[in-house]
Amino acid sequence: MTAPAATDPIDYKLDDQVGFVMRRANQRHLALFASLIPELTPTQFAALAKLCELGEISQNALGRATAMDAATIKGVVDRLRRKGFVADKPDPTDQRRLLLKPTAAAWAAYDRLLPRAQEITASTLAPLTEGERAVFLLLLRKLT
């Protein structure tokens, strides 16, 4: 019996590995995002959205809410501030914290971009049927 078993290492194909396929699916999504919302990156939009969802919040807390570490959220917030979307002030009750708040421009941008964000989600999932989308999101969320 020389036939390879089901788990034979020989059967490894890069193109079948979750990580590789997920990276490619993500690339497609990023491209869709860039074409529908050119003025903001997905990460920047995520931070903007959470900032509007949550209101006043410290920088690190915003990072946790958007799944970015302290170093990453700093750069993102810096760029959002440069675009006029973030107002900050020291937290009076904790000298370490930097309190962030969405500006009026942030709310305007959020309201304006929300429909586009929904389009992006829809286009990303477009290759799937209605039922498949629900299943996919359910399983994807399990991998988190």
Add this chain to the structure above:
Amino acid sequence: MTAPAATDPIDYKLDDQVGFVMRRANQRHLALFASLIPELTPTQFAALAKLCELGEISQNALGRATAMDAATIKGVVDRLRRKGFVADKPDPTDQRRLLLKPTAAAWAAYDRLLPRAQEITASTLAPLTEGERAVFLLLLRKLT
């Protein structure tokens, strides 16, 4: 009737968007990869694997095979070469091309790391049942 329709923009929640959940699932996979194969990044391993799968190949062609653009694959190949995994020579039939080939060390590393790579795939999909894994991979591939 003031009840919001099913597609009401009000219903947008960042945490439910494919892009955001996919980014988090990917973060988890990256962390698993880093802990099981610390010596190589996922991208570097992808390039190494494809290089061994395909044999002699030009740099840009390797980039296409691994879904990396020319600028990205250059950096990855540079780092693989620094680790002694890539031998290169000019293509005699086309002065533009840089022909790449896996070294003996590359084959050794590939053989040694393959089981780990399979473990990474398994751990990433561990939260799913056997049946769910197949469904998930099928749907994920549709999004590519």
Add this chain to the structure above:
DNA sequence: CAAAATCCATTTGCGTACAAACAATATGGA
């Protein structure tokens, strides 16, 4: 054949990502 279009590799610039180290501040427990 010659011009136009394409392809290859490279570079620069910007934007995530994360590890590791740091100083300043808070907080909990002995």
Add this chain to the structure above:
DNA sequence: TCCATATTGTTTGTACGCAAATGGATTTTG
């Protein structure tokens, strides 16, 4: 209270990832 510990924000260094521009080689096509 005082000290160990944790948290906050920052910086540095490394590694993708892509757009855009460049110079050189090849292919297509008129």
